[in-house]
Amino acid sequence: MTTTTEFGRSGIDRPATSLPALTGTAVPTRVRKRDGRTVPFAADRITRAVTRAFTATGVQNPEPLALQVTLGVLARLSAQQTEQTEEPGVEEIQDIVEKVLMSQGHDETAKAYILYRQRRTMRREEQSSLMTALRDITFAPAEDCDAKRENANIDAHSAMGSMLRFGSESAKQFNMLQVLEPAHAAAHRDGDIHIHDLDFLTLTTTCCQIDLSRLFEHGFSTGHGILRAPQSIGSYAALACIAIQSNQNDQHGGQAVPNFDRDMAPGVAKTMRSRARSGLVQAWLLMGGDPERAAEAARTASDWVLAPDADARQEERNSVRTLFAPLGLGELACDRIDERVRRQAVAETERLTYQAMEAFIANLNTMNSRAGAQTPFSSVNYGTDTSAEARLVVRSLLECTEAGLGGGETAIFPIQIFRVAEGVNYNPGDPNYDLFQLACRTSAKRLFPNFSFQDAPFNAAYHRPGHPETEIAYMGCRTRVMANVHDPSRSITYGRGNLSFTSINLPRLAIQADHDVDAFFTSMDAMTDLVIDQLLDRLKIQSQKKVRNFPFLMGQGVWIDSEGLDAGDTVGEILKHGTLAVGFIGLAETLVALIGSHHGQSDEALDLGMRIVGRLRERTDRAGEETGLNFSTFATPAEGLSGRFVRIDRERFGAIPGVTDREYYTNSFHIPVYFPISAAEKISREAPFHALTNGGHISYVEMDGDPSRNVEAFERIVRHMHDCGIGYGSINHPVDRDPVCGYNGIIDDVCPGCGRREDLAAGGDGIGFERIRRITGYLVGTLDRFNDAKRAEVADRVKHA
Amino acid sequence: MRIAGVEPESVVDGPGVRFAVFTQGCQLHCPGCQNPETWADDGGCEESVPRLIEQMDDAVLAGGLTLSGGEASRQPSGCAALARHAHRIGWDVWCWSGHTVEFLMRLASVEQAKGDGALAEMLSQIDVLVDGPFLLRRRTLGLAWRGSDNQRLIDMPATLRKGRAVEWRPPERASLAGSSGGDAGRTGEWWV
Structure with a gap:
C-alpha cells in the first residue's frame, strides 16, 4: 500500500x-x-x-x-x-x-x-444525517418515523412511496449542501425559515391552474400519441383526469381546474346531441322510415340542446314534423315522437353525466402519479356557470360526492371548491341557488366542497364579467394566484400557478424580540428580505429549465404563453407569470410572545396581528414593484412544518406557555384550534387577514355533531363567511364510517348503526372505524398518516358551533 | 331564571344555528338522559332574563331560540319572555319537554283557572315543541331532533288552534331546478 x-x-x-x-x-x-x-x-x-x-x-x-x-x-x-x-x-x-x-x-x-x-467533520455530518434518514426510511416503520408521514397523502409504507422518500431525502441534502446559498441553507437548517418542497428545488415549480377547454379544443399528447378532442361527457371527464395526472408529473404541488363546470359543459352538449341523433334515427326506423335516409334523421337532431328555449323547442318540433311528414304522420304524432325522443335523450345524458362524474372521482382517487406513491393533488372549482349543461355537471358531481365511493367511503380527491357569487348562486332566486344548497348538503356530509367567495372585495376586484378566467379560483389547500405584476392585462387564473414558497418562523422572531415590538418588526423585515432573496435565487434555477423538462406543463401549452415555444427554449420569461410566495406560520404564538394574548383573545392582539401581516404584505408588494415579479403573502398551511419549528424552538427557548408548549405552531393566521371561540367571532376575526394574504388563505370552522342533519346551520355559517369578507373557507366536522355496516356519521366507541366496537380490548372485533379528517386542507382517511404534530393538533381542536 | 347553561351557536338543538337556553331542574329523571346534571333544582346558576336577552342580541349567527333543559316548562314566565323577544327579532322558537303536549295543555288550563297564565303564555310563544319523555328502550338515531321514537315534533300554533296535537312537518327544501327527476344512473358502472 x-x-x-x-x-x-x-x-x-x-x-x-x-x-x-x-x-x-x-x-x-x-x-x-x-x-x-x-x-x-x-x-x-x-x-x-x-x-x-x-x-x-x-x-x-x-x-x-x-x-x-x-x-x-x-x-x-x-x-x-x-x-x-x-x-x-x-x-x-x-x-x-x-x-x-x-x-x-x-x-x-x-x-x-x-x-x-x-471540512471532514461537516462531510461526516452530512453523510451521517443522510444515512440516518435513509436508514429510517428503510427500516423504521412509518408509525415511528415522522419523515415518512411528512405528507399525509403519501403512502410511505409502499415500495414506491419509500423510493420517493429516498430520492426526496437525498435531493434535500444535496440542495442544502451544494445548491442553496449558505445563508439560506443555514436559515432553513436552524428553523428561521422553511423552504418548502426543498427536494424539488432544482427541478420544477409548485402548481398550476389548468384551462381544460383549451386542451380539449385541439386534443393533446401525453407523450405517446395524440388524444383527439373528446366527443362525450365520459371522454371529457376521463381526459380531465389524464390532464391532471400528466401535469402532476411535471410539478410537485396541487393541480387545479379553475372552471370545471364550464370545461365539462360542452361534453354534456355533445352527449345530448349524440343521444338525440341516435334516438331520432331509431324512431325513424321504427316508424318505417327508409334506412337509406337515416342520416337525414340524424341531421335533424344534431343541434338539440339539453334545455332549449321556447323558440328553439318549436323549431325542433317543426323539423321533426318535416322529417316525418313523408311517412304520413300528423303534427300531433310528430310532436309525440319529438317529446319521446327528447325525454329519452335527456335521461340518457343525465345518466351518462352522472357516470362520468362518478368515474372522474374514482379515477382521481386511484390513478397514481409521482412514482406511483400518491394520487394527484387535484382540485376543481365550479358553481357559477348557469347553463343547463354546466348545471347538470355540478349537480352530478355533487350527488356522486354525496353518495361516496364504491363502498360508500368519503372521497379524498378532488378537493372541490364551490364558487359563491351574488346574483348567480348566493340568494334564493339566483339561477344556481339550488346548487349552492346542494353544495352545502354535500359538504355537510363529506367535508367537500369548500367555498370560495367571488364577492370578497379583493376577489371581486379582478372579475370582468364574461371572462371566466378572471373569476376567483383556489388551488387545493389554499393557494391563490390572481394579480399579475408582470403583465397586469393578464391578471387571470388560467395557466398560472405558484413557483415556490418559503415560510418565516414568526414565533421565533417574537421570542427573540423579548416583548419589544419594534425589534420584532426589524428582524421580521430582515427575515423577509432573506426569504425574498432566496425565492429569487430559486427562480434563477427554475428559469434555466427548458420546455423539454416539463413535457406536459410546457410541452402541451398548459402554462401561460408556453404554446409555441420549442423543446429547447428556456422557460424563464414565461415563469414570470407565476407567483413567489412568502409564507408565515404561528401568528397566534407570535402575538402571545409579544404582548401576552393572541388575536382570538384581545383586540389589541388583533390590531398587532393585522400590522404584522400587513407589513409582510407591504414588503412583498414592494418586492413585486422592484422586480416586476409576482411576490405574494401567503398563509402557510404548514403540514411538515407545524412540528419542526416548535420542536427546535422549544429546545432553544424552553416551553413558553402559549408559545412553545404545544406540539405545533398554529396554522398561519388562524385562531388556535384549542381556543374556545364562537364560530361567528372566529370568522369575523380571521376575515381581515384574507384581504392581506393575496397568495392564499383559508378559514375553518369546527362544527359540532353531524351537520348533515342540520344543513340549515351549515348554510348559515357559510353565508356568514361570505358576509364577513372571507375569501376561502370550509367547515370541519367529524366524518366516521363503519366499514362493516356502512354507517356514516359520528362514531365514538360504539357504532350507532350496529352497536359494534372496534377496540379488541373492549370486546370489539378489531375492525377499525374509518375516520376522515382534514389536514392542512386535504382529507386524510386514517389518523395514522398524520405526523405527530398534526395528530396533536387534531386532538386539541375545539368546536366553534 | 335558574339555568344550566347557554349555547349561543348550537347546531344540534333544532334546525339552523340556534341560541339554546338549558334551564336547570327536572323531576322526570329519564334513564339515559343526555343532561343529568340539569336535574337538581339547586344546580346551575341564576341568570336574569334581560342578561339572556342581551346575549341573544349578540348572537349574530343564530336564527332561532331553543328552550331546553332541564324541564323548561317549570320556568314558564322566564321562557315566555325569552320566546317573546325571539319573535321580536325574527327568530323562531323550539322547545324540548319531557311532558306530552296534551299534559302541558291541561296543566296550563288548570293553572290559568287558578290565575297563573305563565305556562299558557309560554306555550303560545312556541313554534315547535319536541314532546314526551326519553325512553331508553325506544331509543333511535333515525329521527331528527328526537332521542326515542315516542317523541314528536308538535306544531304548537296549529295545535293550540285545533285543540289537539298536530305534528310539525319540516318545510320542503326547493328541489333542483331543471332536473328531470330521473334517477340519474346511480347503478352506473364504476369505470368508464
Missing part, C-alpha cells in the same frame, strides 16, 4: 510503538473512533495527515517536519497516558496535533489542519 512505501522511505516502520525515540514510553495501543469502536493505534496516520497539511501550505520536503510533529504528539499522548486509563479518542488526538503544530511554530500549517478537520 502506498502508505507503507511512503513511510518506508522516511525510515519509519509502521507500528508506532517501534519508533526508536519512544521505546519504553506508554504510547496508547488503541484509539477510540467516533462511533465508539476502538482500533489499533497507528502513528503513521498522524504523520500522513500532517504531511498533507504541510503540503497544502506549500512547505517543501514536509516528511521530516511531519515526523517531528508526530513525535511531539506521541510524547504528549504518553504523558497523558499515565493519567488516564481510557484509550484516547480521535478528536482528542487531533486537538493535540493542532497544539503541537502551533508549539513547533507551524502556524500556517496549523490553520490548514484546522480547516481540513472542519
Whole structure:
C-alpha cells in the first residue's frame, strides 16, 4: 500500500510503538473512533495527515517536519497516558496535533489542519444525517418515523412511496449542501425559515391552474400519441383526469381546474346531441322510415340542446314534423315522437353525466402519479356557470360526492371548491341557488366542497364579467394566484400557478424580540428580505429549465404563453407569470410572545396581528414593484412544518406557555384550534387577514355533531363567511364510517348503526372505524398518516358551533 | 331564571344555528338522559332574563331560540319572555319537554283557572315543541331532533288552534331546478 512505501522511505516502520525515540514510553495501543469502536493505534496516520497539511501550505520536503510533529504528539499522548486509563479518542488526538503544530511554530500549517478537520467533520455530518434518514426510511416503520408521514397523502409504507422518500431525502441534502446559498441553507437548517418542497428545488415549480377547454379544443399528447378532442361527457371527464395526472408529473404541488363546470359543459352538449341523433334515427326506423335516409334523421337532431328555449323547442318540433311528414304522420304524432325522443335523450345524458362524474372521482382517487406513491393533488372549482349543461355537471358531481365511493367511503380527491357569487348562486332566486344548497348538503356530509367567495372585495376586484378566467379560483389547500405584476392585462387564473414558497418562523422572531415590538418588526423585515432573496435565487434555477423538462406543463401549452415555444427554449420569461410566495406560520404564538394574548383573545392582539401581516404584505408588494415579479403573502398551511419549528424552538427557548408548549405552531393566521371561540367571532376575526394574504388563505370552522342533519346551520355559517369578507373557507366536522355496516356519521366507541366496537380490548372485533379528517386542507382517511404534530393538533381542536 | 347553561351557536338543538337556553331542574329523571346534571333544582346558576336577552342580541349567527333543559316548562314566565323577544327579532322558537303536549295543555288550563297564565303564555310563544319523555328502550338515531321514537315534533300554533296535537312537518327544501327527476344512473358502472 502506498502508505507503507511512503513511510518506508522516511525510515519509519509502521507500528508506532517501534519508533526508536519512544521505546519504553506508554504510547496508547488503541484509539477510540467516533462511533465508539476502538482500533489499533497507528502513528503513521498522524504523520500522513500532517504531511498533507504541510503540503497544502506549500512547505517543501514536509516528511521530516511531519515526523517531528508526530513525535511531539506521541510524547504528549504518553504523558497523558499515565493519567488516564481510557484509550484516547480521535478528536482528542487531533486537538493535540493542532497544539503541537502551533508549539513547533507551524502556524500556517496549523490553520490548514484546522480547516481540513472542519471540512471532514461537516462531510461526516452530512453523510451521517443522510444515512440516518435513509436508514429510517428503510427500516423504521412509518408509525415511528415522522419523515415518512411528512405528507399525509403519501403512502410511505409502499415500495414506491419509500423510493420517493429516498430520492426526496437525498435531493434535500444535496440542495442544502451544494445548491442553496449558505445563508439560506443555514436559515432553513436552524428553523428561521422553511423552504418548502426543498427536494424539488432544482427541478420544477409548485402548481398550476389548468384551462381544460383549451386542451380539449385541439386534443393533446401525453407523450405517446395524440388524444383527439373528446366527443362525450365520459371522454371529457376521463381526459380531465389524464390532464391532471400528466401535469402532476411535471410539478410537485396541487393541480387545479379553475372552471370545471364550464370545461365539462360542452361534453354534456355533445352527449345530448349524440343521444338525440341516435334516438331520432331509431324512431325513424321504427316508424318505417327508409334506412337509406337515416342520416337525414340524424341531421335533424344534431343541434338539440339539453334545455332549449321556447323558440328553439318549436323549431325542433317543426323539423321533426318535416322529417316525418313523408311517412304520413300528423303534427300531433310528430310532436309525440319529438317529446319521446327528447325525454329519452335527456335521461340518457343525465345518466351518462352522472357516470362520468362518478368515474372522474374514482379515477382521481386511484390513478397514481409521482412514482406511483400518491394520487394527484387535484382540485376543481365550479358553481357559477348557469347553463343547463354546466348545471347538470355540478349537480352530478355533487350527488356522486354525496353518495361516496364504491363502498360508500368519503372521497379524498378532488378537493372541490364551490364558487359563491351574488346574483348567480348566493340568494334564493339566483339561477344556481339550488346548487349552492346542494353544495352545502354535500359538504355537510363529506367535508367537500369548500367555498370560495367571488364577492370578497379583493376577489371581486379582478372579475370582468364574461371572462371566466378572471373569476376567483383556489388551488387545493389554499393557494391563490390572481394579480399579475408582470403583465397586469393578464391578471387571470388560467395557466398560472405558484413557483415556490418559503415560510418565516414568526414565533421565533417574537421570542427573540423579548416583548419589544419594534425589534420584532426589524428582524421580521430582515427575515423577509432573506426569504425574498432566496425565492429569487430559486427562480434563477427554475428559469434555466427548458420546455423539454416539463413535457406536459410546457410541452402541451398548459402554462401561460408556453404554446409555441420549442423543446429547447428556456422557460424563464414565461415563469414570470407565476407567483413567489412568502409564507408565515404561528401568528397566534407570535402575538402571545409579544404582548401576552393572541388575536382570538384581545383586540389589541388583533390590531398587532393585522400590522404584522400587513407589513409582510407591504414588503412583498414592494418586492413585486422592484422586480416586476409576482411576490405574494401567503398563509402557510404548514403540514411538515407545524412540528419542526416548535420542536427546535422549544429546545432553544424552553416551553413558553402559549408559545412553545404545544406540539405545533398554529396554522398561519388562524385562531388556535384549542381556543374556545364562537364560530361567528372566529370568522369575523380571521376575515381581515384574507384581504392581506393575496397568495392564499383559508378559514375553518369546527362544527359540532353531524351537520348533515342540520344543513340549515351549515348554510348559515357559510353565508356568514361570505358576509364577513372571507375569501376561502370550509367547515370541519367529524366524518366516521363503519366499514362493516356502512354507517356514516359520528362514531365514538360504539357504532350507532350496529352497536359494534372496534377496540379488541373492549370486546370489539378489531375492525377499525374509518375516520376522515382534514389536514392542512386535504382529507386524510386514517389518523395514522398524520405526523405527530398534526395528530396533536387534531386532538386539541375545539368546536366553534 | 335558574339555568344550566347557554349555547349561543348550537347546531344540534333544532334546525339552523340556534341560541339554546338549558334551564336547570327536572323531576322526570329519564334513564339515559343526555343532561343529568340539569336535574337538581339547586344546580346551575341564576341568570336574569334581560342578561339572556342581551346575549341573544349578540348572537349574530343564530336564527332561532331553543328552550331546553332541564324541564323548561317549570320556568314558564322566564321562557315566555325569552320566546317573546325571539319573535321580536325574527327568530323562531323550539322547545324540548319531557311532558306530552296534551299534559302541558291541561296543566296550563288548570293553572290559568287558578290565575297563573305563565305556562299558557309560554306555550303560545312556541313554534315547535319536541314532546314526551326519553325512553331508553325506544331509543333511535333515525329521527331528527328526537332521542326515542315516542317523541314528536308538535306544531304548537296549529295545535293550540285545533285543540289537539298536530305534528310539525319540516318545510320542503326547493328541489333542483331543471332536473328531470330521473334517477340519474346511480347503478352506473364504476369505470368508464
